[in-house]
Amino acid sequence: TDFNVFAAASLSDALGEAAQVYEGATGDRAVLVFAGSSALARQIQAGAPADLFISASTDWMETLAGEDLIDGATRVDLLGNSLVLVAHGAAAPVEGTPDIAALLGEGRLAMALVDAVPAGVYGKAALGFLGQWAAVEPQVAQADNVRAALALVATGEAPYGIVYATDAAAEEGASVVYTFPAESHAPILYPAAVTAAAAEAPTAAAFLDWLQSDEAQAIFARHGFTTP
Amino acid sequence: MDWLGPAEWQAIILSLKVAFWATLVSLPFGIAVAHLLARRAFPGKALVNGLVHLPLILPPVVTGYLLLITFGVRGPVGGLLQPLGIVFAFRWTGAALAAAVMGFPLMVRAIRLSFEAVDPKLEEAASTLGASRVWVFLTVTLPLILPGVLAGAVLAFAKALGEFGATITFVSNIPGQTQTLASAIYTFLQVPGGEGPALRLVAVSVVLAMGALLASELLARRVQKRVGGA
Amino acid sequence: MDWLGPAEWQAIILSLKVAFWATLVSLPFGIAVAHLLARRAFPGKALVNGLVHLPLILPPVVTGYLLLITFGVRGPVGGLLQPLGIVFAFRWTGAALAAAVMGFPLMVRAIRLSFEAVDPKLEEAASTLGASRVWVFLTVTLPLILPGVLAGAVLAFAKALGEFGATITFVSNIPGQTQTLASAIYTFLQVPGGEGPALRLVAVSVVLAMGALLASELLARRVQKRVGGA
C-alpha cells in the first residue's frame, strides 16, 4: 500500500534511498512529499493527506502537536545533524575556534534565514555562543534555505558560510573548515511523527519504526546525518 | 530519453496537464474580466483591477497560503465545493488553480490591451448589419483581439510551467499528483548534487515553453497577417 | 504607524526603491526589445523571444541561481562590471536587477502588443512630413503605445514588489540592503505564528501596488482619451 510522507526538503536524497529499500523489502510504497517544513506543517493544518511528517524544525512539530494533528505517541527524533563553517573552494580546516570576522574581511557570511529557517537559527545561536554574532551580523547574507546559502559559497560570492554537515559533504565547490561544537546550539533534530489522521493506519507507523532501524540509519549516516 | 526517470516523466506530463487546463479554463474568465476592465465603467472597478493584479504583487508563497486557507478542505470555499465533488486541495486540479491564479493578471492585461486597441467603429458597423452584442463580440471583437488572447494564453501557460511558490504551498509536492516540473526542480535543488538532474528538468521546461511560444507566435503571425493593415 | 517596526519600514522603502528603479531602468530595454519583436524579422528572433520569456518559465530560484553565476562578482558579467564600479552582488542594485529580469517578460509583452496595434500608416504619414525614424518613433509611435508602456511598467512594478525567489537566491536577504518586503514576508511565514506580522506587510504591499495601479489607470485613461476614436 501507498502512504504519504511529508518530509523536509533537505532529506530528499537520503529518504528517497531509504524508501526504495523499504519498498523492496515490504512492498509498501512511501510517496515522498518534500517541501519546506513550514509549508508542510501548514498543509497538515489545512488537512493535507499526510500519513507521516518528518520535520527539519522542532518548532513546527511542536505546533502540530499542540493542535493534536500528530499522534504524539509515535513522535521521535529521527535524525540529527551538525553545523559547519564552509569556505569557498579547497581550504584547509582551521585550528581551534576561528575568528570568523577576521576570516571574512570584507566578504559575506552566507547563512539560511537566521530568524526563520532552522539552519540559520542554529547558526545564529552558535555564533552567539562563540561571542562572534555581533561582529559578523552586518556581514551575514541570509538565504531562504541552506542549499541557497551553500550555493553562495560554492560560487564564491560569499567566502564563508554556515550550513549543515550533510549539505557540505556533497558540495565540491566548498570545503568544511570548522565544525561548530554540539553545545554551541540547540541540538539539530529531525523530529518525526505519524499524523493524527493516519493514526489508525499501520503502514506509516511501520515505516517510521523501520527508519529507526540500523539498516535505515546506515543509509542516513552515509548522507552525513547522525543518530540523535 | 533514458535520462529522465519515471518520476520525472510524471512531473512533465503533470505540468503539461496543469498548464494546459489552467490556461484553458482561465481563458474565458480572463476575456470576461479584460472586457469588463477595458470597456465598462462600474463602481468597484479599481477593486476588481486590484484583485486581478494581487497574485502578481504578493510573494507567491503568500498567494499559495491564501489559496490553502480558502480552497483547502477546511477553507470556506473549499468546504463549500467539496460536497459538489470539486476538490482542489492536494490534487492536480489545485495545482491548476494555483497556476491559473498566478497567470491571471498576465492574461488579463494582455487581453485588455487588445480590447483597448479594437476600433469601436468596427463593432458599430457590425451592429448596423444586424449583429447583436453577443454576435458582434464573437464575429468582430474576438477575432480582432485574438493576438492578445494568444499572448495572454502563452504568458499564462509559461507562467504555469514556471510557477512554484504558490503551487507547492497550496497543494504541496506529491509525486504523480501535484509534483510539477517546477516543484521537482526545487526538490532536486534542495539536496547536495541535485543540480544535474535539476538542470535536465530545466531543459525540459525550457523546451516545452519554447514550443508553446513558437506555436503561439506562428498562430499570431497568421492572425496578424489576416488582420494586418486594413 | 506604530505597528511597523524600523526593520519593516526599511524593507518598505527598499522595496519601493528596488521596484521603482527596476521598472525605470528596464523600460527602455523593454521598449527596444518589444519593438524588435513586434516590427523586425531577423535570424534568431525566436531565440530572443524565448530568452525574454525565460524568467517566466523557470522557477524563480533557478533564475536567481543563473543571475548569481552570471552577475556575481565571480561571474563572467559581474566580474567585468566590477572594475567599473557596478556591483550587483548583495546590493539593492542586485535586487533591482532580479526584479527587472523577472518583470521583463511581462513588460515586453504588454509593450509589444501595443506596438502591434499601432497603424504603420500613421508612421508612414509622419515620415512623409519629414520625420526621420527616430522622430517618427518619438512623436508618433511612442505616444500611441503609451497605454501599453504604462501597462508594462505597472506589471513590472507589481511584479517587483512581489518578487521573492530570484531576489533572495541572487542577493540573499540582508536587512536594509536586500531585504525587500517579499523577503520579510517570507521570513515571517517560516516560523509558527508568523502569520500576523506577515499579514501586516502583505497589507502594505497591497496598498503600495494598488497606488501604483490606480495611478497608472488614471494616466492611461488620460492618454486613451486623447488618442481615442480617431
Next chain:
Amino acid sequence: MSVSVRVSHRQGDFLLDAAFEAPPGITVLFGRSGSGKTTLVNAVAGLLRPQAGRIAVGDQVLFDSAAGVFLPTHRRRLGYVFQEGRLFPHLSVRQNLLYGRWFAPKGARREDLGRVAEMLGIGPLLERRPGDLSGGEKQRVAIGRALLASPGLILADEPLAALDEARKAEILPYFERLRAEVPILYVSHSAAEVARLATTVVVLEKGRVVRQGPAAEVLADPAVTPVGARAAGAILEAVVVRHHADGLSELQAGGHPLFLPQVGQAPGSRLRVRIAAHDVILSRGRPDGLSALNILPGVVHEVRGGEGPGAIVSVDTGAGRLLARVTRRSAEALGLGPGVACHAVIKSVAVAPEDVGGR
C-alpha cells in the same frame, strides 16, 4: 415607407437640431462639410442616442425620447454605408459582403452576392482582404455589404465620393431601383447624384434644416441650393421610343421627341430625365442650323433672379416644365417674362448618362 426624424443633440460646440419628414424614396441630405449630416445619419442608425427627439420609419418608432424608446442598432434592419468604409479587416471581401446576411431574416434576402459583386465590379476581389484594396475598391465593398444585408432602411454617407464617373454611372441605377423598395437616406455633395436620385432633398446648415421638400422643387430654387445654381434642373418624365443606329435614343416626353445619347432601357420603359438648367438655351424665334437636336417650343412661366448675374427661367413646354439658367442680361435682351413664347434648346450630349435614370 416614409421617414420621420426630429433630433436635438449637442456634441461639443455643435448643436444638431433638425427635423424633417420624408415620403418614400430617396431622401438626400445635402449640406456643407461639418453641417451635421453624418451626425444625423448616426442618430437614425442608433449609433448615437440623441438627447431629445423622435425617429420613425413607416410606423416603426426607432427612437422616442419622450416615450423612452430606443431600438438598439442591430434591430433596426439597416444597411449603412459609412463615410469611411469600416470594413472588417479580419474577414475576406466575400465574408464582409455576406456579413449582414447572417442576421437578415430569411424571407427578406433580396440581393444576390454575385449580382451585387458584378454591379460593383468587385467580383475578382472576393477572396482578398480589405487591407489589400484600393480606396475605391474598399468603398464599393462597403456599398455591397450594406446592400446585401437586405435592409429595411438604407443609410448611405457619400457612398460614391471615391469613385470614378464611369463606376458611379454603373452604380446609380441600382440605387434608383432600390428607391421603390426601401427608404434610403443618402448624403451627397454631388449635384448630379442629388438630382438624379433624390425624391426629397433636406438641406442642412450648421445643424439645422434650412430647406426641405420634393427634389424638383428644392433644386429649382437657386437661392437655397448649397452647391449654387449649378444644381438647378428640371425632371422630365419620358418613355423610350426606339434606339437609333447612330447611337442616339429617341424618347418621348409629353408627345415631344427627345434625342439622347443611347439609354440602357428597352423601348417602352419609362424614365426620369434630368435637364440641368444651365444646359438649356432659350431662343425667341425657332433657331436654325444649330447643332442641338432638341428644340422644344414653350411659354415662359416665371423668371426668378438667382444669386449673381443669373436668372432661372421656367418654361412650360409640351414635354413638361423646363428650367433654363440664363444671365439676367440675356433675359432682358430677349424680353423674357411670364407668358412670353420661346424655344428651349437642349443639347443631346448635354444630358449625361448619370442624368438619366429609371423610375
Next chain:
Amino acid sequence: MSVSVRVSHRQGDFLLDAAFEAPPGITVLFGRSGSGKTTLVNAVAGLLRPQAGRIAVGDQVLFDSAAGVFLPTHRRRLGYVFQEGRLFPHLSVRQNLLYGRWFAPKGARREDLGRVAEMLGIGPLLERRPGDLSGGEKQRVAIGRALLASPGLILADEPLAALDEARKAEILPYFERLRAEVPILYVSHSAAEVARLATTVVVLEKGRVVRQGPAAEVLADPAVTPVGARAAGAILEAVVVRHHADGLSELQAGGHPLFLPQVGQAPGSRLRVRIAAHDVILSRGRPDGLSALNILPGVVHEVRGGEGPGAIVSVDTGAGRLLARVTRRSAEALGLGPGVACHAVIKSVAVAPEDVGGR
C-alpha cells in the same frame, strides 16, 4: 521642376508598370478605381520601394533601382495628402497641422498656419482632436498638414473628394497658386478639377499609362478620357477687361469679348478659362435671339468621332481653339467638316466658377 517617373512593381495580381515625364506644374493622375494611382504615388513618396524603375524630381533622383538609390521618405521633402486622412489621433488639429513644420528647413517655410487654416475653414477646429471631426473636416486638416510642411513636392490623392462644391471652390485657387512654385502630383476623378488644375494629365489603366500629355491635348481626346466625353474641353487664355454692374465680367480672349459670371480677379489679370466641349453649341449661320451671350465665329479644324453617338468638333476661333461635343447626327446635318465656317455658342452661365482659374 519636372517630375520623371518610371516604375515597375508587382503587388498581388496587380502589376504597375508605368512611366511618365511631367514638366513643372500639376500632373494629374487620372484613372478608374484600382488602376494604380495610389500605388504610383506611394512609390514616389518612397512608402513603397518599386521592384524596378527610376524616379526623379528636377535633378534630384529619389529612386533608381539600377544605381541602388533609394532616398528615404523623410528626406524627400514631401507634402502627401493621403486618400484616407491619416491624421495623428494623439495630436490636436493644430499640432497635426504644424507637424511637418518641425522638420522643414527653416528657410523653406512658406506657409502660415493662420492663412492656411482660414483658407480651409478649419480655424475654429485648431484645439480639437481629429477623432471629433467630420469627414470633410478631417480631409481639410490633412490638406493643411501637407501644405504646412512647405514641401518640395506635393502628392495629393483625391484631396477634395469629401468636400462640398463651395469648399472645393475655395481650395482650388490655392493649388493653382502652388502650381507655379512646387511640382504637384494630383489624383482626381473629377473632370472639373482635372481641367482646371492640370498642366499634364497622365491616364492610368490597369497599372499602365495609356495616355499622357499636356492637359488641353489629353482632355480634348474623347477616345482616351476615362471619365468619358464629359471631360473634354478647351482652355482659353483670357484677360479680365471689366466687371459689369449686372454681375457679369467681361473678358477678352484673342481680341474677342467673353462674358462670364463675375470672376474674382481684378481687371488686367490673365486667366485660364475652361470651356467644356458639351457646353458649346455650333451653328452654321449667326444665331439670333438666343439667350447665350458669347457667340464666336470660327472655322472647323477637325471632327473626331468619339465613343457612342457623339463627335468632338474642334473649331478655331479668334479666341482660341474651342471644342464642341455634338451628336454625329448633328454634325452630318450641319455638314461640319474641316474648313467649314460656323459659330460657336457658349452660354455664359455654363462656365462654372471652378472652370475659371488664375494662371
